[in-house]
Amino acid sequence: MKARIIIGANYGDEGKGTVVATYTSKSTNVLNVLTNGGAQRGHSILTKDGNITFQHFGSGTYHGADSYYSRFYILNPMQFVMEYDSLIVKPQHIYRDKLCRWSTPYDSMANLISEELQDRQCSCGMGIWNTIKRYNSCPTTSFDEFIAMDDSNKIKYLYSIRTYYENSLPIPDNWKSTWSSPNIATHFINDCYFMFNLTTVKDLKTLSYNEIIFENGQGLLLCDTGKDTYDTTPSNTGIKYSLELLKDLEVSDITAHYVTRPYLTRHGDGYLDQEINRKYISSSVNEDRTNQYNKNQGEFRFGLLDVSSLHNRIAADAKSIKYELEVTHCDEMDRITEFKQVFGKVNTYDTPLIL
16 A cells, blocks of 8 residues: 655645646546645645636545544534535445544634634634633543434533633623524534534554555644644644554555645735745735635735755754655746756646646
8 A cells, every 4th residue: 555645834725636636637546635724724726627626635635535634633413414415426325433523613613703703813713722621621521422322412412512611701782693503503413413424533553545545634834733823733644544454454555745836925914934925925926716715714815935044954854854845826927947856856747737
């Protein structure tokens, strides 16, 4: 079995979806592991059926890959239902680790309320930080244990999460009717049943595939610093989690693939190195069709990319694992010679690229 680990080299939005879909389309019997983070990811590919953005499913889904949620991935039953219903090609099998954490509507709403109260645009509103903090602060139950409860106890459990947030977060007037609506909990329970019925708990080492593609969320410059900063992610965005998952697997060939554009991009607030208007990067850098404005993340921003710094952070993350550089959006800015001088072999992609 061969393993590929797809990692964003910067602040996310590098084109990881395109790279995953490309490698999946060249292979058969592929398992697409969603390694870290949660449904705040948005990995897009362009197909003959239009643009598809994957959040709760692997970007290889369109080309026949099955999805697996690792223990480092946070389940979101609400997003799962919405996305599954919209998939043009649905995976034949969807697996999950029994240790996956899971988010509720109250985690997501608390996330959005916090951003609103602090007048920030740093989050997708999926409640990732909130879920992790809640897991670290109070008793929790696994997704399967929750499903096994009768409905009245499910409601009680969800309301206990609601109370957890009410004890520390002021609920603004414009949120109170939604926050306290009984329909939120009952609708969410239905979403949980839907997800439970379509997923199978499996240990990764029991599955047999020709190729396993680990698809990371976010990028190296957003890696968890341990300082709980608002503009990073509470996850290791590099190779660490994938290598932990690979420990017990019989894999003969492991390659890390670090993805970058020829320039930097970032959503919303937060530090962006060498930020600059896109028109000063290259006249060919166009408004990004897969990263349109949304109120939760704010504007899509651009910056200059230092190739030497890029090499240093990739080398520090990869350590002894062999890796390749994947450069997307090459038609917007020609820096291939420069990349090759530093990295040697470089795999290139234009945009838009129909897969």
